[in-house]
Amino acid sequence: MPPFEQLRGVPKDIESRVKAGLRLMENRVDLVMVHRDADNVGSLARREEIAGALGKTAAPAWCPIIPVRMTEAWLLLDETLIRQVAGNPRGKAALGLPKLHEAEKVADPKELLRSALLAAAQSTGRRRERDGKRFNQQRRQLLERLDRHGPVSKLSSWQQLLTDVDAIAT
Structure with missing residues (x-):
């Protein structure tokens, strides 16, 4: 996992975090794992949110981690x-x-x-x-x-x- 603390001011949305992480890792990434709790919107909505955000990045393969409520x-x-x-x-x-x-x-x-x-x-x-x-x-x-x-x-x-x-x- 990239040390996000090195990138102060990175917005907490998925797209911004993934782009920042890829930059930090100099794009030497084989897999991006994205954690988002399902909370009240549900697992399918989170999957769509993650897919939409990653579609705007140069992320390679990705895997969602979506606990039903919280980890x-x-x-x-x-x-x-x-x-x-x-x-x-x-x-x-x-x-x-x-x-x-x-x-x-x-x-x-x-x-x-x-x-x-x-x-x-x-x-x-x-x-x-x-x-x-x-x-x-x-x-x-x-x-x-x-x-x-x-x-x-x-x-x-x-x-x-x-x-x-x-x-x-x-």
Whole structure:
């Protein structure tokens, strides 16, 4: 992934980001992966948005990454990992995590994940305040450790991602 932080002032629309990324990588790119949450507009609308934006660039092959709500919905399925990342693997506090069939329907998975991480840490006072500021780092750790063959593999948005990747790889 290109270090976008080196390109201050690049608009956050897909076309601008892809063009900036291609410049940054000196057009030595084999595949562009574009992440856009489906949110309330749906997966098909996001696919069309991505295709339209990439049609205006010199991007080579591309693959959409479109979680049904937010990427965080994929991270709500592994209670053990959430407890580990929160720094309290033996904790017993209720985390309020959804069942597998509910994960893609959670209204605000990012906020639920934030709450679950804080609950899992079971910290109080200043430590809880400090733990609350670690959300982005913890989310990154959860993504890096995501069990691709675990419960997430049963979600429709994950299955679509694998189909898209397979289509490009073959």
